[in-house]
Amino acid sequence: MGNMKLNLKIWRQNGSNDKGSIKDYPVNDVSEDMSFLEMLDVLNDDLVRKGEDPIAFDHDCREGICGMCSLFINGRPHGPERHITTCQLHMRKFKDGDTIYVEPWRAEAFPVVKDLVVDRGAFDRIQAAGGFVSVNTMGNLVDANAMPVRKADADKAFDAAACIGCGACVAACPNGSAMLFVSAKVSQYALLPQGRPEARERALNMVQQMDAEKFGNCSNIGACEIECPKDISLENIARLNREYLGATLSRE
């Protein structure tokens, strides 16, 4: 197989106050075996050699588990394939001569730091507001198997816990809503007995923090579920709504 020539159109933006614009980067010699991020590495090597500013983009594990990679590729979060992250996208999915638009996540709650890097600190603050269980670890441990959990609940909790916090759901949503992320984080505990003692506070506090972070409202469009690399189900949003309503009523 020959190597590909591509016409990359990449968003460049020097900080959140800069207006930003798309710049053209024609690249030759792209191997179909490269990952999308490796292709950007090669382009950046070239820019550095020419004395130009390399393109800033987020990445870490490069194996679909950390949630750092975050590119909007040809109008879709994590590119054209379903159920993978940008680091798992390979250049064989594109054709010689293709034009590829590469942009950052676009959401008010995720300001651009530089080029393709956005600040997803809002997710960390939501998580810190309630995405945990309080456990006494001072010589008071209970054996994990001492508490029976229904298999169906354990499986659903595990599916919810697969969320890697990438933010593709927010980027996919025309409202910029974070409901799929928050619902996954609430559900993974709501389904387990260990999560029930703090369930009310968790739902109230995480939703309160979500609202404080400039995320939009959910209007049941469903783009989040389609673009989520971890196949987090909309069922979790229904569960979050039930948890939140229950918590509000019991508070009153």
Ligand code: SF4
């Ligand atoms: S719900 Fe899916 S798209 Fe949203 S942050 Fe979690 S893994 Fe990413």
Ligand code: FES
């Ligand atoms: S770099 Fe970790 S999920 Fe892509």
